[in-house]
Amino acid sequence: MNRSPYISEAPSVTSIMLKVMLALVPAIAAYVWVYGGGILVTLALASLTAIVTEALMLKLRDRPVRLFITDGSALVTAWLLALALPPLAPWWLIVLGTAIAIVVAKQIYGGLGNNPFNPAMVGYAALLISFPALMTTWPAPLALAEFELGFVDQMLFIFSGNLPAGVALDAVTSATPLDYLKTQLTLNHSLQEITQSPIFGTLGATGGELVAAAYLLGGLYLIQQRIITWHLPVAFLAAIAIMAGLFYLADAGRFADPALHLFGGATMLCAFFIITDPVSGPTTPRGKLIFAAGIGIMTYVIRVYGGYPDGVAFAVIFFNICVPLIDAYTQPRVFGHDK
Amino acid sequence: MNAIVNLSELIKRKLGKTGLSSFNGGVHPPQHKLESTTSPIRPVPPPARLVLPLRQHVGNVSKLQVATGDHVLKGQLLARADGQVSAAVHAPTSGTIAAIDNQLIPHPSGLPDISITLEADGRDEWIARQPLDYKAMSKQELLDSLREAGVVGLGGATFPSHIKLREDARHPVRTLIINGAECEPYISCDDMLMRERAAEIVRGIEIMRYLLDAGRCVIGIEDNKPQAAAAMRAAAADSEVAIDVAEVPTIYPGGGAKQLIKVITGLEVPSGRLPSEIGVQCFNVATAYSVHRLVHHGEPVISRIVTVTGHVGHAGNYEVPLGMSIRELVELAGGKAIPELIMGGPMMGFNLPSADVPVVKATNCIIVPDSAMFPEPPPALPCIRCTRCADACPANLQPQELYWFSKSQNLDKAREYKIFDCIECGCCTYVCPSNIPLVQYYRFAKSEIIAQDRAREAADIARERNEFRLKRIEREKQERAQKHAQKAAGAKTEAAPADDAKKAAIAAAIERAKAQKAEMTPKNTEAVSPVVAAEIAEIETRRAEVQAASTTEARTEEKQSTEEAK
């Protein structure tokens, strides 16, 4: 057998996936700090669903189950989806979303390496369209909530939908800043009035900005480990910052400042963990810049003019479709060729 | 931390005082060169039996000059270069030609090829050697003697050197690069040659420089070989011509000709073109050494330095007569001739089909692996498009796309994405987290495309010849019809006395017979290529021989029968 090269220094796919999960740990810790331990239940549920559905689909497709389960890609999808969902989403929503991500977005297209769309975002988008109310009901950060749910209370709520006696749903939930911003703007409130609300923090949302900072930290770790390149996050964040900056300069009364857009919503999660999914993204350096900048612009447009408070999922899915085109037009110059 | 190191390396390279350029990607595999550089080059006495394949170089198979049973001397010509792109084969020792037949050769196909088997007589007796006064002869004469001496690129490509040393008025060579980079792990034959025979290499370089009339001459050596660089620098200082030594950064595949040219001159060899077209020519140090052996000692290429390393008792470099069995060489180095022997390095080498293949001009290294050295890769997973391969590719290709097209046998697309700019260095496979044997897919796709192109060319020739034949038949038909018509018209005007009619009938019959005869003689030898014409000539002589033989046979038979009758 001629199989040169005979040596390899490659990290395995599994180790890459584990590093991505490791990079998510600070954000999860921040999450627990801000919203309580319920996220751990969500993560566990999503992981379990992902592994079970992945195994089932592999079995049905006659693929080696063990080889593909141990690659860790299903877990990464599950974690990303779990972190994108509202922290107190009911159990069936988590299970359904994960199942859609794994079965429809990943396995039906051919499993690892063959999905044209980001599985986590497909799961998220499907849930957002089907259950908009549930998907936009975010718990208030513990610091702001009228009633602080304990870990057990949160778990009970996830599984049964029941709150402790005497606690109203309103007491534990609040609108997210982007959501609040959108509804209040339609009521003709000025931005200055709106941002007086305690849900706005220094940069983004109270509490949420801490989680965003943790994503940023994890993302920098991934760049340092050469799991992702700088192109995608930098282009994405720059596009959002420039868009938000231009609009903010044009009319500071109607458009939020760039910091809110960078540290609010799912921006940081998206910048370092969602759009950096290699399978559904472009491969050329220039293509990465175009792809990420496109998602950034589109996210901003959906946030400001669209029907949903955040547009990351739709923007990502839309640009996933464009990937083959982007790749085809951004082929780098090959050694010894002009152009 | 890694990122910082990489960045600082990049900055150093970009701003370095060396004035060196760089290329995309590359990898840093473990070197493993120390094992084979602790002892000097060891000479190997000629073995009892040598096998010399006639195809040890790029180009035409060389033409046999000896027959079975002939006694030859060391250095005697066994097979002559056939055409320009070809190289000669010589006897590495004195002895008798035992056989000329198909033998296993060190080739990834594992197929046998035409080879000369030489039984040594043990006397190791040289043919008369004549050093060349190269400045007194014309450059063409010198090139011819290089061709006659079988000088080819000993870096592994084995391209006949006389072609690269030919001066071309359209593309004068400004920079002559001597490749001593030796970037591939384990291999150290060039390193040891430079350490021990620097002066001789420089003598060879002087001749090459003279032939090409190159203005600048640079020896490129990776900075992991300080001893070789020092030796070459000292030898270059003694030379009457200016020869620079450039220590290039150690990065695989920095020793690839195109990569080394880029690093030293900053120029990229255009795709599908030759380095000479950008005024650069690149030779391996061992090639320079063999030029020196020929010119100053009158010795053709009959041996080379081979690194034997890995799981052997005395890893090191050996000066091996060409044609020696690799089994004997490995055993001489204190290793076992196991079936998994690798020729070349771990990045681009290949498994030998058997240990019983000869050392050839391309054999730079033999690795005897043990199970721990090169473990089987884990099962391959699907490509996740992580683009580590693209980051590592020295040709700046998109290996993940090429993989996709090669795997689905979408050959046109593979070509469009420049698969022929792939140098098969293996960097992509080396860094692939999914353990995909990328290079194997590219090799497959390339050889399929080449086969397709050849088939298309053959089809074009067949179409042309078929059309030509149809035209010829048409023309002949018309000519015949014309003649008949003329005859008929002539007959009519003579207006039919009986005698004349008879005459005319006879004439027509003769004409018919003539036409028939003409038809019998094939006219299909018009408009053929020179190659085919040569083939035809050969066939004609063979035919004449057969005919002569058969007539004499017939005559003897006749004689016999008459004698019997008596």
Place this chain on the structure above:
Amino acid sequence: MLTALYVMLGLALLLGVVLGYSALKFKVEGDPLVARIDAILPQTQCGQCGYPGCKPYAMAIAKGEADINQCPPGGDAGVHALADLLGVEYKPLNAEHGLPKPKSVAVIDENVCIGCTLCIQACPVDAILGAAKHMHTVIASECTGCELCVAPCPVDCITMEPIAESPANWKWRYPVFEIKPEPAVTRKIAE
């Protein structure tokens, strides 16, 4: 109302001019389809398709008289290429016209040949050399392996020999498929 009419009229004129111009500018000489079909055919000139050569077969395909699956030397790949070119459905080779064989060349046994020239007349690409009462020889590099010379030979001295694989024409193999299917599948395939 009138404006709309004018606009439509103007558009029609403009498009007409553009179409007329491009028809002149990008005019295609001859019948390129036959040439393009002929380019796909292997030029073996063997006549297995039922036509006296590759060009006539190409013309027949272009006219719609012949099917695309009548060329065994072109193989499956050839049918696929023709299907792609003509935009029709792929169909497997028609076994009536023969099956694909490894590429061969004709070899004349020079000791048996009586020099009758029948094979020379049969060869579609003039790859056989010889004259009446003289021994004939095949120019191997020109032989397309059509086998048309085999039948006419009165002394059966022509054989078809497959081209052997050598280090010169050897090809790298397709890498063994890397993901081993579950044993269940292997069994299914084996059955």
